[in-house]
Amino acid sequence: MKVRLVEGRCQGHQMCAIAAPEVFGSDDIGNATILIEGDIPADLEAKARRAEGNCPERAIAVIE
Numbered sequence: 001m002k003v004r005l006v007e008g009r010c011q012g013h014q015m016c017a018i019a020a021p022e023v024f025g026s027d028d029i030g031n032a033t034i035l036i037e038g039d040i041p042a043d044l045e046a047k048a049r050r051a052e053g054n055c056p057e058r059a060i061a062v063i064e
């Protein structure tokens with residue numbers, strides 16, 4: 001699986017980076033960045049899915 005950000009939705013809550021700090025970072029204004037552009041390692045998939053589910057803006061897309 002891979003993760004992507006849906007353009008224009010992120011509001012910088014940083015809940016994703018709390019749920020999955022190995023996968024999500026933040027840019028200089030606090031919006032999310034993707035730290036792993038390729039396949040998410042199997043041991044981080046659950047965290048990445050939790051981040052997707054917790055994002056209040058539905059800004060994270062999981063691609064299987």
Ligand code: SF4
Nearest residue numbers: 010011013014016055
């Ligand atoms: S992706 Fe969602 S949880 Fe993460 S900073 Fe953006 S709005 Fe917040």
